[in-house]
Amino acid sequence: MGNPDMTVDGPLLSIGLPVFNGERYLCKALDSLLTQSLSDFELIISDNASTDGTEAICRRYAASEPRIRYHRQSVNIGAGRNYNFVFRKSCGRYFKWAAHDDYQDATCLQACINVLETCPDVVLCHGMLVDIDEAGTILTVHDRGKRGLAEPVERFWQMVNQGHNCAEIFGVIRREVLAKSQLIRDYTDSDRTLLAQLALAGRIYQEPTVRFYRRVHPMKSDKAYTSFNDRAVWFNPDNRNRIVLSASNQFRDLLVAIIRSELTFRDKTRCMYYLAKAAKWNFGMYRQEFAWVIQRLFHKV
Numbered sequence: 400m401g402n403p404d405m406t407v408d409g410p411l412l413s414i415g416l417p418v419f420n421g422e423r424y425l426c427k428a429l430d431s432l433l434t435q436s437l438s439d440f441e442l443i444i445s446d447n448a449s450t451d452g453t454e455a456i457c458r459r460y461a462a463s464e465p466r467i468r469y470h471r472q473s474v475n476i477g478a479g480r481n482y483n484f485v486f487r488k489s490c491g492r493y494f495k496w497a498a499h500d501d502y503q504d505a506t507c508l509q510a511c512i513n514v515l516e517t518c519p520d521v522v523l524c525h526g527m528l529v530d531i532d533e534a535g536t537i538l539t540v541h542d543r544g545k546r547g548l549a550e551p552v553e554r555f556w557q558m559v560n561q562g563h564n565c566a567e568i569f570g571v572i573r574r575e576v577l578a579k580s581q582l583i584r585d586y587t588d589s590d591r592t593l594l595a596q597l598a599l600a601g602r603i604y605q606e607p608t609v610r611f612y613r614r615v616h617p618m619k620s621d622k623a624y625t626s627f628n629d630r631a632v633w634f635n636p637d638n639r640n641r642i643v644l645s646a647s648n649q650f651r652d653l654l655v656a657i658i659r660s661e662l663t664f665r666d667k668t669r670c671m672y673y674l675a676k677a678a679k680w681n682f683g684m685y686r687q688e689f690a691w692v693i694q695r696l697f698h699k700v
Contacts, residue, residue: 410466412440412493412512412571415485419475421499422452424614429460431502437509442497443485446471447478453499477635479583486582495571500614507609511571514604522601523547525570526609533616541566547603552666554598556673558591559653565590566613567603576600581652585635587645592652599660599670650678 414432418425432442444457444467454471461469470488472481486494493515495508503526511524528541541564546557568590580596583589597603631643657670 409490409492410439410441411491412437412495412508413486413489413491413574414440414442414495414497415482415489416442416444416497416499417447417478417481417485418444418449418453418457418499419447419478419481420449420451420453422449422456424500425453425456428497428499428502429456431505432497432508433460433464433466434505435503435508436506437512440466440508441489441491442467443488444469445481445485445488447481448472448475475636477585477633477637479585479589479634482583486577489574492574493571494574494577496569498569498613500616500619501569501612503611504609507606507611508571510606510609514606515571515573518602518604520602521604522576522597523567523570523572524604524606525567526606526611528564528566528605529610529612530564530615531612533614535612535614538615542607543567543603543605545605547598547605550666551599551660551662552669552673554603555595555657555670556677558595558598559674559677564613565594566611567594569611569613570603572597573601581656583634584648584652585631585638586643586648587630587634588649589634589645589652592649592656595653596656599656599662646678650674 416428416432421428442464444461446453446457446469448471457469457471461467468488470484472484476484482496485496493512507526511526514524515521528543529537530539530541531537547554547567549557565588576597579600580593582593584592594603628638628643631638631645653674654671657667657674660667660670662670
C-alpha cells in the first residue's frame with residue numbers, strides 16, 4: 400500500500416496525529432512533539448470532525464509552525480480510517496503515529512531514529528512504555544526488555560498474546576515495512592494485528608534511555624468503548640449496522656500474514672500453532688462475539 404504523494408525530498412520522519420475531541424490534552428501532546436531534539440519531521444494532523452475546541456487549537460498551532468499540516472474531515476470517518484489517512488498523507492523515511500493525549504521525553508524521537516538508522520533489521524523502535532493518569536502521575540512502567548529482539552516466531556507470539564497494551568504502535572516505524580502491511584483495520588484490536596505483522600517482518604526494539612507516556616483516562620478508547628461492537632463502530636462508523644466479528648477477522652488477517660510472510664515453512668507452522676494457542680486462550684472473546692450475534696439476529700439488542 401504505497402503513497403503516491405511520497406517524494407525523495409521528504410523529511411526524515413513523518414508524524415501522524417489523528418484526533419477527535421482532544422482539546423483537554425492536545426496542547427501537551429503538540430508541545431511534546433514540537434520541542435523534540437529531532438527537528439527534521441513533518442506533523443500531519445487529521446481532525447475527525449471534532450465538536451469541541453480541537454479545531455481552534457490545531458489551526459493556531461499550524462499557523463505558527465510550518466512543519467504542521469492540518470486536515471479537517473467533514474464527517475467522522477472513524478478512528479481506523481483517520482489513522483490510515485495521516486499515514487497516506489505522509490512522505491517521510493520513517494513514520495510515527497501520535498495520540499492527542501500522550502507525550503514523550505524530548506530526546507525520544509532522535510533516540511529511536513538512531514536505532515533504526517544503525518540497525519537495518521529493526522522495523523519499529525519505541526521508548527520505555529509508561530502509563531500515566533489524567534494528572535500525569537506514573538501508574539505503571541512496562542519494560543519490554545529484549546523480547547522484541549527474539550526470533551520471528553517468538554516476536555509474533557508476544558504480539559498476539561493479550562498480555563500487553565499495544566502501546567508499541569506509537570513507536571517509530573520503517574515506512575517501507577508499514578506500507579506493505581494492512582495498516583489499521585476496521586475492527587476492534589486491529590492495532591495488535593498490525594504489530595504482529597510488523598513482528599513477522601523484523602525486530603521491535605525498546606530504547607531504554609527514553610520514555611513514552613501513555614495517558615490512561617475515562618475517555619480513552621479502550622475505556623470509553625468497552626464492548627466489541629462499540630469499539631468496532633469507533634474504528635469505523637459504517638459498522639454501526641453491521642455484524643462485525645472482530646476476533647474472527649483478526650484471526651483471518653493474522654493467518655494470511657503468516658502465509659504471506661518470508662518465514663520458512665517450519666516457522667510459519669510454528670506461528671500458526673501460536674495463533675491457534677492465542678485463539679484458545681482468548682476463547683471468551685469469540686464466545687462474547689457470537690453471543691452478541693445471536694442477540695442481534697433475534698433483535699434483543
